[in-house]
Each structure stands twice: as C-alpha cells, then as structure tokens.
Amino acid sequence: MTDQDKILSEVTQGDYKYGFFSDIETEIIDRGLNEAVIRTISEKKDEPDFMLEFRLDAFRRWQKMKMPDWAYLKIPPIDFQGISYYAAPKKKPELRSLDEVDPELLETFNKLGIPLEEQKHLAGVAVDAVLDSVSVKTTFKEVLAEQGIVFCSFSDAVREHPDLVRKYLGQAVPVADNFFAALNSAVFSDGSFCYIPRGVRCPMELSTYFRINSANTGQFERTLIVADDDSYVSYLEGCTAPMRDENQLHAAVVEIIALNRAEVKYSTVQNWYPGDKNGRGGIYNFVTKRGICRGESSKISWTQVETGSAITWKYPSCILIGNHSVGEFNSVAVTNNHQQADTGSKMIHIGKNTKSTIVSKGISAGKSNNSYRGLVKVMPGAENSRNFSQCDSLLLNDTCGAHTFPYIEVGNKSSIVEHEATTSKIGEDQIFYCNQRGIDTEKAISMIVNGYAKEVLNKLPMEFAVEAQKLLQISLEGSVG
Amino acid sequence: MLSIKDLFVEVEGMEILKGINLVVKPGEIHAIMGPNGSGKSTLANVLAGKEEYTVTHGEVTYLGEDLLDMAPEERAQKGLFLSFQYPVEIPGVPMVNFLKTAVNEHRRSRGEKELTAGEFLKFMRTKMEMVDMHAQLTNRSVNEGFSGGEKKKNEIFQMALLEPRLAILDETDSGLDIDALKTVAHGVNALRNSGNATIVVTHYQRLLDYIVPDHVHVLYGGKIVKSAGKELAFELEEKGYDWIKKENGE
Numbered sequence: 001m002t003d004q005d006k007i008l009s010e011v012t013q014g015d016y017k018y019g020f021f022s023d024i025e026t027e028i029i030d031r032g033l034n035e036a037v038i039r040t041i042s043e044k045k046d047e048p049d050f051m052l053e054f055r056l057d058a059f060r061r062w063q064k065m066k067m068p069d070w071a072y073l074k075i076p077p078i079d080f081q082g083i084s085y086y087a088a089p090k091k092k093p094e095l096r097s098l099d100e101v102d103p104e105l106l107e108t109f110n111k112l113g114i115p116l117e118e119q120k121h122l123a124g125v126a127v128d129a130v131l132d133s134v135s136v137k138t139t140f141k142e143v144l145a146e147q148g149i150v151f152c153s154f155s156d157a158v159r160e161h162p163d164l165v166r167k168y169l170g171q172a173v174p175v176a177d178n179f180f181a182a183l184n185s186a187v188f189s190d191g192s193f194c195y196i197p198r199g200v201r202c203p204m205e206l207s208t209y210f211r212i213n214s215a216n217t218g219q220f221e222r223t224l225i226v227a228d229d230d231s232y233v234s235y236l237e238g239c240t241a242p243m244r245d246e247n248q249l250h251a252a253v254v255e256i257i258a259l260n261r262a263e264v265k266y267s268t269v270q271n272w273y274p275g276d277k278n279g280r281g282g283i284y285n286f287v288t289k290r291g292i293c294r295g296e297s298s299k300i301s302w303t304q305v306e307t308g309s310a311i312t313w314k315y316p317s318c319i320l321i322g323n324h325s326v327g328e329f330n331s332v333a334v335t336n337n338h339q340q341a342d343t344g345s346k347m348i349h350i351g352k353n354t355k356s357t358i359v360s361k362g363i364s365a366g367k368s369n370n371s372y373r374g375l376v377k378v379m380p381g382a383e384n385s386r387n388f389s390q391c392d393s394l395l396l397n398d399t400c401g402a403h404t405f406p407y408i409e410v411g412n413k414s415s416i417v418e419h420e421a422t423t424s425k426i427g428e429d430q431i432f433y434c435n436q437r438g439i440d441t442e443k444a445i446s447m448i449v450n451g452y453a454k455e456v457l458n459k460l461p462m463e464f465a466v467e468a469q470k471l472l473q474i475s476l477e478g479s480v481g
Numbered sequence: 482m483l484s485i486k487d488l489f490v491e492v493e494g495m496e497i498l499k500g501i502n503l504v505v506k507p508g509e510i511h512a513i514m515g516p517n518g519s520g521k522s523t524l525a526n527v528l529a530g531k532e533e534y535t536v537t538h539g540e541v542t543y544l545g546e547d548l549l550d551m552a553p554e555e556r557a558q559k560g561l562f563l564s565f566q567y568p569v570e571i572p573g574v575p576m577v578n579f580l581k582t583a584v585n586e587h588r589r590s591r592g593e594k595e596l597t598a599g600e601f602l603k604f605m606r607t608k609m610e611m612v613d614m615h616a617q618l619t620n621r622s623v624n625e626g627f628s629g630g631e632k633k634k635n636e637i638f639q640m641a642l643l644e645p646r647l648a649i650l651d652e653t654d655s656g657l658d659i660d661a662l663k664t665v666a667h668g669v670n671a672l673r674n675s676g677n678a679t680i681v682v683t684h685y686q687r688l689l690d691y692i693v694p695d696h697v698h699v700l701y702g703g704k705i706v707k708s709a710g711k712e713l714a715f716e717l718e719e720k721g722y723d724w725i726k727k728e729n730g731e
C-alpha cells in the first residue's frame with residue numbers, strides 16, 4: 001500500500017473517501033448577500049478600488065438576473081440569502097513559513113494526499129491550496145518566480161500584480177456573462193492566479209486544490225491564467241468536500257487567456273461530495289470555465305474527469321479568435337445514484353483556420369442523469385475551420401439516463417463540422433467474459449469503464465491519471481446488480 | 482473431477498438441455514460432437530455460470546463441490562476454463578492489463594502473492610512462445626479487431642496463462658488455419674497432466690487427430706445420445722448425423 005492509499009483508507013467514510021470535517025478555527029461572516037457583505041469581503045481582503053467596483057458592478061447586474069433553467073437538471077430552489085459568503089481559517093495571517101500554518105490545516109491536506117511541505121510533495125507539481133474562501137499555501141512560489149512565473153493566490157495577485165489582474169480579469173468571462181458567473185464576480189473570495197511570461201515553458205505542473213470545509217458556506221473561487229506569447233503551462237485542479245446532509249453551493253469561474261503561440265492545458269478531477277445513495281446532500285456545482293485563444297496559433301485544452309457533485313452545470317469553452325488557434329475539450333463524466341450532470345463544451349470559431357475537438361464520454365449508473373450539451377459555432381469569417389465532436393454515452397443499467405444536446409451553427413462554406421454520437425449499454429457478454437477469467441463483476445466494470453474512458457484519461461498528466469482511474473472505480477462502487 | 486447428473490436447462494423459457502449425464506475424471510479428454518443447435522455451447526456456458534441459462538433440474542459436482550452454487554468468477558478461480566466459441570471484444574482494455582488481472586485474481590484466490598508487472602511480463606512471454614502468440618496482439622485491446630483465428634488462439638493463450646484444472650474448448654478449432662490448429666493442439670497437449678481434464682467441443686475429426694480423446698459423446702436434442710471411444714469421431718466424420726437422428730426417432 002502506498003502512503004496515499006493508507007491515508008485514504010484511514011479516512012474512509014462510506015463510499016466517499018474525503019467526507020471528513022476538520023475542526024479548524026474559522027471566521028465565518030453572517031449569512032446573506034447585499035452590498036454591505038460585498039464591501040466587507042473586499043475590505044477583509046484589503047482590495048484596491050477597482051476590485052470593489054468590479055464586485056459591485058457584478059452584484060448589481062446579478063440582482064436583475066434569473067437562474068438559468070434550460071439545463072436538463074432538476075434544481076431545487078437555492079436560498080441565496082441562506083448562505084455565508086466568506087469563511088476563512090482564523091490563523092491565516094501572513095505566513096512566512098509552514099511552521100506557522102495551523103497543524104490541523106496541514107493535517108487536512110495531508111489526509112487528502114496533498115502534503116503542503118514542498119520536500120514531501122510529488123516532484124514537479126506546485127500547489128495552491130484553497131480551504132473554504134482563502135488560499136492557505138502556495139508551494140514552489142519562489143522557484144517559479146526565478147523564471148518570472150507568477151503563481152499565487154488570487155488575493156496575493158490583486159495586491160502584488162494589480163496591473164495584470166486588472167488587465168485580464170473578466171476578459172474571458174465578463175461580469176454579467178451568466179447568473180452564476182455574475183454571482184461569483186460579486187463575491188469570489190480567492191482562487192489561483194498564474195502568469196507565464198513570454199517564451200517561458202513552465203517547468204512543473206501547476207495545481208490548485210480546493211477544499212470546502214465549513215457548513216452553510218458557499219465556495220466561490222476564481223482562477224485566472226494568462227499565458228503570454230510562446231509560453232506553455234499545464235494546470236491541474238482538484239477538489240473535495242465533507243459529507244453533509246444539506247447541499248452546498250459551489251460557483252467558480254476559471255478564465256484562461258492564451259496569447260500568440262501560447263499553449264495552456266487545463267485538467268480537472270472534480271470530486272466534490274456527490275450526496276448519499278438516496279440523493280441527500282452533495283455539492284451544487286455551477287461553474288463557468290472559458291478560455292480565449294487570443295493569439296494566432298495558440299491552443300487551449302480542457303480535460304476533465306467529473307465524478308462528484310449532486311448537480312453539475314459546466315461547459316468549459318474556447319473562443320478561438322487567433323488565426324490557426326486550437327481548442328480541445330476532453331471529458332469523462334460519471335454519474336451514479338441520484339447525481340445529475342449537464343455538461344459539455346462550447347467552441348466558438350472566429351479566426352481563420354481554427355480547429356476544435358470535443359470528446360465527451362458520459363457514464364451513467366444508478367438513477368442518475370447524465371447529459372452532454374455542446375455548441376459549435378463557426379462565424380462567417382472563420383474560414384477553413386474544423387470541428388470534430390464525439391459524444392459517447394455508456395449506461396450501466398436501465399434506471400439511469402443519458403442525453404445529448406448538440407447545437408451546431410456553421411456560418412461559412414469552407415468549414416467542416418463533424419458530430420458523432422453513440423450510446424451503449426455495458427455488455428453482459430463482456431462482464432461474463434471477465435468473470436470467466438476469474439475477475440469479479442465490480443472489477444470487470446471498472447476495467448471496462450476505464451477502457452471506455454481511456455482516450456480522455458490518457459490526456460491527463462500522469463499523477464492525475466492514476467488518481468482519476470481510482471476515482472472512477474470508487475464512484476461506481478455498488479453500481480451493479 | 483466433474484459429474485453432471487440429469488441436467489435440464491432453459492433459456493428464455495425454452496428447454497435446451499434435457500437430462501445430461503456426464504462424468505469426467507482427472508487426466509481424461511472428452512470430445513462432445515453434435516449437430517448445430519443441439520446444445521453444446523449451452524452446456525459449456527452453464528458449466529461456466531452464464532446467468533441467462535436457468536437450471537431447472539439436476540446437479541453438477543466439480544472437485545467435490547456444488548458447481549451450480551458458485552459465482553462464475555469463483556468457478557474460474559477454481560480452475561474451470563471456457564474457451565469461448567465467440568470470444569468477446571473489450572475495446573480500450575489492454576490485453577496485458579486484462580491478463581495480469583485475471584492471473585492475479587486466480588493467485589489471490591489461492592492465497593498466493595500477486596505478480597508484479599515485471600514478473601507477469603516474464604511469465605507471459607514464456608506462454609506466448611508456447612502458443613506462438615504475437616506481441617502485436619498482446620499490445621492491443623482485448624480481442625479488438627482480432628481475426629477469427631487470432632481470437633481462438635488468444636483463448637488458448639489465456640488457458641496457458643491460467644493453467645486450468647478443467648478446460649472446456651468450445652469449437653476452438655473453427656476458424657483456425659492448419660498451422661494454427663497444430664500449434665493450438667500442441668499447446669493443449671503441453672498443458673495436459675494427470676491432474677487436469679479437457680472437454681473438447683468440435684465438429685471435425687481433424688482436431689481429434691492432435692488432441693486424442695478418451696471418450697467421444699454425441700449431443701443431440703439436448704441429450705447425450707451416444708458415447709464411445711475415439712473411433713466414434715471417425716464414424717461421424719464419415720456418415721454424418723443422419724443415422725443418429727434416425728436412431729433417435731426422426
């Protein structure tokens with residue numbers, strides 16, 4: 001058993017392995033949302049005026065907006081006044097060394113297999129750890145700084161690199177883009193910021209690990225990644241939350257901006273608490289992720305493995321402005337028990353000779369519902385553009401559902417858009433074949449599902465691919481029969 | 482080793498096997514022949530534990546235990562191997578993963594240490610030679626895009642890896658070219674010892690030139706209607722099944 005496995009088995013609670021709660025002294029502001037709350041958040045974070053303006057603008061617009069209802073999801077009413085919009089570990093102030101970090105907090109991340117001590121960490125991965133509303137530690141910050149790379153919490157970025165933040169914030173996801181993005185823009189508390197300077201290939205994987213800990217709070221983090229000309233970065237995101245009977249709201253925004261010939265790979269393993277077998281509890285995950293390929297020949301790829309959350313509403317997108325720019329979306333979404341997912345991608349072709357690929361693999365079990373929703377839009381000026389989309393659904397039983405909603409708009413004659421979709425049920429014959437070789441049904445399904453998802457899993461960085469495979473297995477435990 | 486008593490089996494409400502009796506002892510080779518649709522594969526699948534087949538009557542003892550009471554994987558782990566008439570494709574699952582999992586599940590059930598990837602690859606190579614299995618195949622997904630003959634060879638390759646006590650070969654010879662047939666037969670013979678047994682389902686006497694049976698049975702209309710020594714296979718090859726059908730009142 002590896003250390004990580006040991007840690008995991010120690011904290012095992014039911015099927016969800018990360019469901020523990022840490023008793024960390026936390027400052028939580030009163031529930032409710034109004035301008036005063038937003039001013040409080042901004043004040044607590046000691047923000048410059050432009051940030052407060054950004055938030056207030058977003059809030060005012062959000063107040064006039066309605067929650068979207070077009071997704072294939074049953075969303076119970078959410079009481080936005082019943083949520084606390086800011087929770088932070090108390091012992092946070094100015095960490096000079098790790099010794100000053102609350103030991104309980106270190107332990108929390110250790111239990112999650114994310115040691116914050118750099119020497120213990122997986123070689124080659126820098127981590128920004130976010131607990132509830134704030135970033136508690138960013139590793140390898142100094143090493144990266146030597147190459148001019150900025151990798152820090154969003155709050156630090158606002159203080160230390162206000163010009164960069166001001167220039168790029170809201171470029172990919174404007175404040176009033178949608179209901180949840182507007183809410184996030186108003187109240188977001190922290191997240192990660194990353195800037196890769198011109199010509200720099202980031203020497204290690206950058207990653208943010210999000211953890212919700214407190215009850216009755218929402219998590220609204222914001223990530224902004226800017227890759228300057230001819231740069232490259234691979235970015236990972238992971239997340240977990242304690243098991244609770246009530247639902248918790250998570251509404252994040254991720255923005256990526258890729259300049260000339262820059263490449264950004266963004267990978268997510270989403271493992272928020274999915275609720276129990278009867279559909280009680282779980283995270284409502286409403287996320288806006290969008291990348292702009294601003295520069296020519298730039299490339300943004302989204303790879304996601306979605307196994308968690310009670311409800312997932314998420315469409316990582318690429319806006320391909322630069323000529324010859326490339327967008328990619330690779331997704332495995334697993335739903336079990338009563339989980340609901342409505343997820344997919346948008347590819348907007350604006351520049352000439354732009355290319356995009358969408359590979360979506362949905363896996364449904366239990367009584368869950370799993371939908372793919374995708375938009376491929378080729379603008380009239382985007383001559384000679386290409387898109388290929390493949391959406392496969394795998395059903396593990398007769399009680400779950402899979403749906404596909406592809407939208408295609410092609411504005412010129414020189415572009416080619418292809419869409420393929422398949423739905424299959426896991427084969428009894430395949431399972432029996434495995435059984436006959438001594439492999440039990442649970443293992444057989446996990447093997448078949450991993451095989452089915454392999455094309456996407458292969459796109460993940462190595463460390464993550466292994467974790468993702470294990471996750472698929474855990475999420476589908478008890479899904480047979 | 483295996484004892485089948487008065488076995489009746491239904492599929493989707495249709496009675497397919499109507500009172501099978503068969504005893505297989507360690508070291509023996511039994512051949513089962515019979516016209517298309519007579520129930521040979523059904524028998525093989527029931528022994529392996531396929532779910533959609535319902536046993537309505539009778540009992541099967543394997544190594545002193547009630548076989549019908551065991552889950553399919555348990556039967557496999559206890560050494561019952563079925564070479565499928567139609568091997569199944571599992572896209573995306575690499576052969577090596579599949580085989581290593583299978584071998585280690587067998588080992589685990591016997592309380593043996595699981596093989597590491599390195600140990601397994603070494604072990605696998607010796608078996609590849611034995612049945613002349615090419616690396617081009619082991620590098621692919623399970624049976625995916627394999628030709629008919631390659632699939633059959635792959636079955637015997639798996640048999641070589643799992644070293645079963647009782648192997649049931651369901652028309653493993655169909656689709657094999659003459660050289661492959663010899664290699665496969667050679668493999669089966671090499672795996673033979675006094676402690677294990679083989680049931681060969683085939684339509685052709687040719688295979689039995691290489692894998693010489695101790696007993697030949699004719700399955701017809703869901704029953705074993707004739708049993709004899711290896712000479713019965715020659716007789717069937719020569720005369721076909723009409724005389725059997727006549728003897729059984731058609």
Ligand SMILES: Nc1ncnc2c1ncn2[C@@H]1O[C@H](COP(=O)(O)OP(=O)(O)OP(=O)(O)O)[C@@H](O)[C@H]1O
Nearest residue numbers: 492493497515516517518519520521522523524533
């Ligand atoms: N799953 C099933 N559903 C319906 N009928 C079935 C099923 N399996 C077998 N049968 C029927 O049972 C009968 C016996 O089939 P079986 O496959 O055992 O024959 P066989 O002796 O192996 O024939 P062959 O020599 O062609 O392989 C056939 O009529 C077949 O159609």
Ligand SMILES: [Mg+2]
Nearest residue numbers: 521522523566
């Ligand atoms: Mg048959």
